[in-house]
Amino acid sequence: MDQEVYEILPNYLQHILNVITEQVDNGKWLELDEAIELFHRSSFSWLYMGAIAQVVKELKIYQGKFKTFKDFCEKALDRSRSYIERLIKASKIVIELAQMGFSKLPVNEAQARPLTKYQGDELADRWNEVIHTIPSHLITAEIVEERMDEKKEYAYRSIKIPRKVWDEFEAKVLDKGGNPKKELEKLLGEWEPEEETQDEEVLEDEIIEPVTVEQVNRWLDDLENLCRKL
Numbered sequence: 473m474d475q476e477v478y479e480i481l482p483n484y485l486q487h488i489l490n491v492i493t494e495q496v497d498n499g500k501w502l503e504l505d506e507a508i509e510l511f512h513r514s515s516f517s518w519l520y521m522g523a524i525a526q527v528v529k530e531l532k533i534y535q536g537k538f539k540t541f542k543d544f545c546e547k548a549l550d551r552s553r554s555y556i557e558r559l560i561k562a563s564k565i566v567i568e569l570a571q572m573g574f575s576k577l578p579v580n581e582a583q584a585r586p587l588t589k590y591q592g593d594e595l596a597d598r599w600n601e602v603i604h605t606i607p608s609h610l611i612t613a614e615i616v617e618e619r620m621d622e623k624k625e626y627a628y629r630s631i632k633i634p635r636k637v638w639d640e641f642e643a644k645v646l647d648k649g650g651n652p653k654k655e656l657e658k659l660l661g662e663w664e665p666e667e668e669t670q671d672e673e674v675l676e677d678e679i680i681e682p683v684t685v686e687q688v689n690r691w692l693d694d695l696e697n698l699c700r701k702l
Contacts, residue, residue, distance in 0.1 A: 522563025582613035
């Protein structure tokens with residue numbers, strides 16, 4: 473990358489690139505464990521942003537240079553006040569969960585957002601339900617929101633069906649005066665996976681004959697004699 477491009481970068485990006493460039497130029501690079509640790513730490517950068525913004529807001533550190541907190545968000549942080557407020561609320565939730573002893577935490581503001589209407593034991597119960605029913609790598613903001621929304625009786629999922637298959641299915645159902653979506657739900661509800669059947673006949677190589685101690689000793693002797701001849 474040209475030096476001219478480097479010079480127009482914000483200071484924090486310039487610092488990151490300088491560190492990476494220095495390591496590469498010196499023939500040094502992170503160990504895998506270090507890279508993984510840095511990745512996880514960096515993934516919570518939004519949490520630091522929210523916590524810092526909260527301090528600036530509550531202590532009114534922005535006063536003297538900016539008229540309002542909104543002015544500070546827009547001119548100093550290049551973010552809308554509503555976005556910064558969401559970060560503040562989300563960071564509070566994550567910090568509270570961490571203080572409760574949770575090691576698995578929302579990894580972004582969107583995942584934490586649905587939790588902001590809960591606190592205390594109810595917050596712990598809600599988040600506990602999420603992390604114990606869904607693998608960490610499959611947790612999304614949408615799933616968290618569904619689990620938090622008490623008004624939703626069903627959690628809907630989308631599936632991809634080839635257009636041609638769906639068109640043919642839809643045409644057949646409509647031709648009989650039915651509802652394609654309801655018929656599909658009915659089919660899925662009644663579906664049962666086929667159980668794997670095993671052949672009743674036992675193959676000859678699956679029959680295990682009993683082996684005596686004498687046979688084992690003879691095999692060992694034969695093996696020893698063979699090794700001596702090699």
